[in-house]
Amino acid sequence: MITVTNLRKTFHTPVVQEGRFSGVRTLFSRAYKEKEAVRDLSFEIESGEFVGYIGPNGAGKSTTIKMLTGILHPTSGEVLIHGLSPQKHRRRVVGKLGVVFGQRSQLWWDLPVKDSYEILTAMYRVEESTSRRRLDELNELLELKELMDMPVRKLSLGQRMRADLAAAMLHDPDILFLDEPTIGLDVVAKKNIRGFLQTLNQEFGKTILLTTHDMDDIEQLCKRVIVINHGQIGYDGSLDTLRDRIGLPTMMKITYRGDIQVPESWELPFRVVEQEAGVLTIACNRQELKAMDVLRVVSLWGDMDDVHMEEPEFEEVIHGVYK
Numbered sequence: 001m002i003t004v005t006n007l008r009k010t011f012h013t014p015v016v017q018e019g020r021f022s023g024v025r026t027l028f029s030r031a032y033k034e035k036e037a038v039r040d041l042s043f044e045i046e047s048g049e050f051v052g053y054i055g056p057n058g059a060g061k062s063t064t065i066k067m068l069t070g071i072l073h074p075t076s077g078e079v080l081i082h083g084l085s086p087q088k089h090r091r092r093v094v095g096k097l098g099v100v101f102g103q104r105s106q107l108w109w110d111l112p113v114k115d116s117y118e119i120l121t122a123m124y125r126v127e128e129s130t131s132r133r134r135l136d137e138l139n140e141l142l143e144l145k146e147l148m149d150m151p152v153r154k155l156s157l158g159q160r161m162r163a164d165l166a167a168a169m170l171h172d173p174d175i176l177f178l179d180e181p182t183i184g185l186d187v188v189a190k191k192n193i194r195g196f197l198q199t200l201n202q203e204f205g206k207t208i209l210l211t212t213h214d215m216d217d218i219e220q221l222c223k224r225v226i227v228i229n230h231g232q233i234g235y236d237g238s239l240d241t242l243r244d245r246i247g248l249p250t251m252m253k254i255t256y257r258g259d260i261q262v263p264e265s266w267e268l269p270f271r272v273v274e275q276e277a278g279v280l281t282i283a284c285n286r287q288e289l290k291a292m293d294v295l296r297v298v299s300l301w302g303d304m305d306d307v308h309m310e311e312p313e314f315e316e317v318i319h320g321v322y323k
């Protein structure tokens, strides 16, 4: 279980001095500006959950993950992983965590992939026979064989991500923190990575916190989302409730045979967006009104032929939280 209580991180960066010798003057200046990257975060994640951690650029996602993994020290507040602080009990906590930063590999750039795995096996003190068995299992899921002898710098982005995910799983952690693991990947590579993450969560019961800007990742993988903006939580709950809460309109396109007779005024809470060539487009909030109630009314306006409904795009829903 992961418990985060009133977590804060403020960065102090030197104010860049203007004019001649600005570099040297900045170095000796005592002027600092503060950036509250994470303001006051509290949440709990139960074992076996798959949680999406999303927010716009600069919201504080990476800073949070760095504090969860013990890389950064919080300014105040606390993180507990299975009751232990990643900062105070680094060695014990690290053994329970796997971390992947999509933008940066944790493998040795010039070494063949299998050499990186050997180093990590030794670092995490995994028995060699256990590590071999685990690599066999990971190979089944991630098709690593073709990569093993290649230096990391020669791997494609998709291959590199597979190699990095395997590296994060070598010591069999029960919690995974993933920061943009599908960034820059093509459709096929994304599908493979998502399949792997789903297997880890559903079959092996791993707890996963996933940061991504790809809303398809979230829709396909996460039941729960935490939305963060300006270092604070804007929403924490299920995806479905999020959609309902934002209440973006569902669009209904109704096709009629022949003329449409829209009355001058009516009392229902839906809006006619467009009317042209036998097609009526209506925006309605499905929390306030059932589709059948809308249809009952609009069927009186002509000879209805077909109805097409479009739910709001997930991306629009998320932007509704950021606003």
Ligand SMILES: Nc1ncnc2c1ncn2[C@@H]1O[C@H](COP(=O)(O)OP(=O)(O)OP(=O)(O)O)[C@@H](O)[C@H]1O
Pocket: 011, 012, 013, 035, 036, 037, 055, 056, 057, 058, 059, 060, 061, 062, 063, 064
């Ligand atoms: N080491 C640092 N020193 C100073 N400011 C920092 C540092 N690291 C992050 N920040 C600032 O803290 C804020 C949060 O950054 P963070 O990287 O956590 O955002 P993010 O949500 O991960 O963004 P993105 O989606 O772009 O990766 C940003 O304004 C960033 O500029």
